[in-house]
Amino acid sequence: MKIGLEIHFQLKGSKLFCSCDTEGEKTDFVIERKMTPVMSEMGEMDSAVKYEYIRNRKFIYHTSTNSCLVEKDDEPPHNVDYNALKTAIALSMGLHCKIVDYVSFMRKLVIDGSNTSGFQRTGIIGMNGYIKTSKGNVNISTITLEEDAARKIMENEEKAEYSLDRLGIPLIEISTEPDIINQEHALETAKAIGYLVMSMDNFRGEVDSIRQDVNFSMGYGRVEIKGVSKLSFIRDTVNYEINRQESLNEISRILKIKGCEISNFSDITDIFKNTESSMIKKAIKSGKSVFAARITNVNHLMKYNNYHLGKELADVAKNMGIGGMMHSDEFPGYGISDKELNNVYNLLIKGENDGIIIVLTYKNNIDQLLSLLRSRLNKIINMDLAETRAATGNGETRYLRPLPGKERMYPETDVPLFEINGNLLNEAREIIPETMEEVNSKLNNEYKLSNIESDGIINNNLYNTFVKLIKIYNEPRTISRLLLQTIPELNKKYNSKIGNEDIIKILNIAKNAGWDRSNIEKALEIFTVKKININELIKMDELKSLNDDEIKKIIAKLINNNSITEKNIIPSFKKETNSTFNAKKVIEIYKKLKN
Ligand SMILES: [Zn+2]
Secondary structure (H helix, E strand, O other): OEEEEEEEEEEOOEOOOOOOEOOOOEEEEEEEEOOOOOOOOOOOOOHHHHHHHHHOOEEEEEEEOOOOOOOOOOOOOOOOOHHHHHHHHHHHHHOOOEEOOEEOOEEEEOOOOOOOOOEEEEEEEEEEEEEOOOOOOEEEEEEEEEEOOOEEEEEOOOEEEEEOOOOOOEEEEEEEOOOEOOHHHHHHHHHHHHHHHHOOOOEOOOOOOEEEEEEEEOOOOOEEEEEEOOHHHHHHHHHHHHHHHHHHHHHHHHHHHHOOOEOOOEEOHHHHOOOOOHHHHHHHHOOOEEEEEEEOOOOOOOOEOOEOHHHHHHHHHHHOOOOOEEEHHHOOOOOOOHHHHHHHHHHOOOOOOOEEEEEEEOHHHHHHHHHHHHHHHHHHHOOOOOEEEEEOOOOOEEEEEOOOOHHHEEEOOOOOOEEOOHHHHHHHHOOOOOOHHHHHHHHHHHOOOOHHHHHHHHHOOOHHHHHHHHOOOOOHHHHHHHHHHHHHHHHHHOOOOOOHHHHHHHHHHHHHHOOOHHHHHHHHHHHHHHOOOHHHHOOOOOOOEOOHHHHHHHHHHHHHHOOOOOOOHHHHHHHHOOOEOOHHHHHHHHHHHHO
C-alpha cells in the first residue's frame, strides 16, 4: 500500500495577486462566463479538461466585498503578496526543504469554472524536505504557493454558480512522497504537518481552511481523493478505499471469466405510460424518457453484500447531472410494479445472471452516457482504477473524473520571476514553526507544565498565544489555566469571545498592580460582563489593590482577634476584604508585624 498526502491551507491577510482582503462576502452583482478548452503546446487535450468540456455548462460569478478586477480576470495580477511568500518559505524551512532561488509562477488549467481565468496560478517554493514520524521520515516533494479557487454556491446540469470572495486567497500546498505505509500512519503524518501549519501566525483558521487530498494506491493505479475535510476522515477514507478496491477486484475476477457487456439503451418510456412510480411519472412529465440497458453477468454484483458495482456506474450518470439511475439489484423498488418490471426484463431479454439499469434522462444525453459507462466498466474489469475521486462528508469516496494529465501546466507570463534574496530568507527564519515534539518538550521542561496542561495547549493550538502572554506575565501555570480553563468557561457562560488583545491589556495591568491569578480571573469576568473599557478596571473598587497601610490595618485586627499563623493568614485575610491584594505583600507585612 502506498499513501501520499497533499495538504492545502489558507492564509489570512491579503489575497495573493491583488490587495483585496481575504475576508469578505458575496454581493448581488453577477458576471457570466463560458469556458472553451484549447490544445496544449504539445498538441494534446487533457482528458480531465475534455471531460469537463463535454458538460458544456454556464458559469455565474457573484462578485464580493473583497474582489476587484483581478478576480474578474479583467486586470493582470499584481505582484505576489510578500507576507504569504515569507510564510511559505518559513514553512518550507520548518519541513527541511531546499528553497528555490527564484519563484516562477505557472498556470494550472482548471475548467470546472472555479477560476474566472480558466487557470490557477501556482509556484514552487520548497522541495525535497521531510517530516519525522514514528515510522521514519516521510519525504516532502514540494511546497507550493497558489491562489485558492472561487467558492461554489450551487450547480446543476446547466450551470454552476460561484462567489469570488474566496478566489485568490493565498493557499499553501504541501505534497508528500507516497512514503506513508498505512491509514494510521497517514493520520499521524497529517497531524504532524497540520500542527506546523496551524502554528503559523497568519493561518486563516476558518472552517474549510485546511483541505486534504489523499493519494492512494494498492497496486491498481493511483487514486487521487479530493477534499478530505477532517483529520479523522483520512483514516476512514483509506479504509473505505481498501474495501472498495478489494471488492472490485473480486468483481473483476468473476467478470473476466464470465464476460460482461453493456447492451445499447432501449427507450422503454411506453411501458411506464400509466406508472404509479412518482419518480418516473415526474421525469416523463418534465420531458425526459425512460431508458434501459442489459449488463451481462452482473446480477448480484450491482448491490449485494460487499459488491457495489451499481454505485460505480451510477457515479458516471451523477457526474453528467443525471440523478436517476436504478438497477436490478434494487428491484422491486421505486414504486415500479411487477408487471412493468417483467415487461422491461422481457423486452431486454434479461438472462438469469444479467443485470438491468434504468435511467431517466433526456434523449440527447444517452449516447454520451453509454460510452462513458462502457469505458468505466472496462476499466473496472481490467482493474485500472486510477482516477480522481471526491471525499464525501462521511468518510467515503465517489468517482469524480479521470486523473489530470501533464498537459495542465504552462508558464504565467503576467507575473515576473521573483528572486528570493538573503533579506527575505532571514525574515522567514524568524518565523519557522516549531514541531509538536519541540513545543511539548519546551512546555514540560522550560515552563514546568504538567502533561495534561501541555497537551491542552498543543491540541488547542495555543502555544503561540501562550508564549506571547508569558512575556507579559511570567507565571506559566497561571497563563495555562487562563487559556485552558478560565477564558473558555467565561466565553461559554456569557457567550462572549475574549480576544488576545484584551487578555494582553489585562495582563499588563495585572503585572503593574501586582494582581495574582484570582484578581486576573475577577478582572476578566467583570470585563466580560460589564463590557467596560479595560483601563477602567484598575479604578474599580473590587479590583483596586489594597495599599500597605490598608493591609497593615487588617493584619493588626486579625492578630488581635485570632490565632493566625503564616499558613492561614491568606484565607483569613480574604474574609476581611472584598478588595484585591498582593498575597506576597500580605505575608511580608504579617511577618514584620508579628516580630
Ligand atoms: Zn482583488
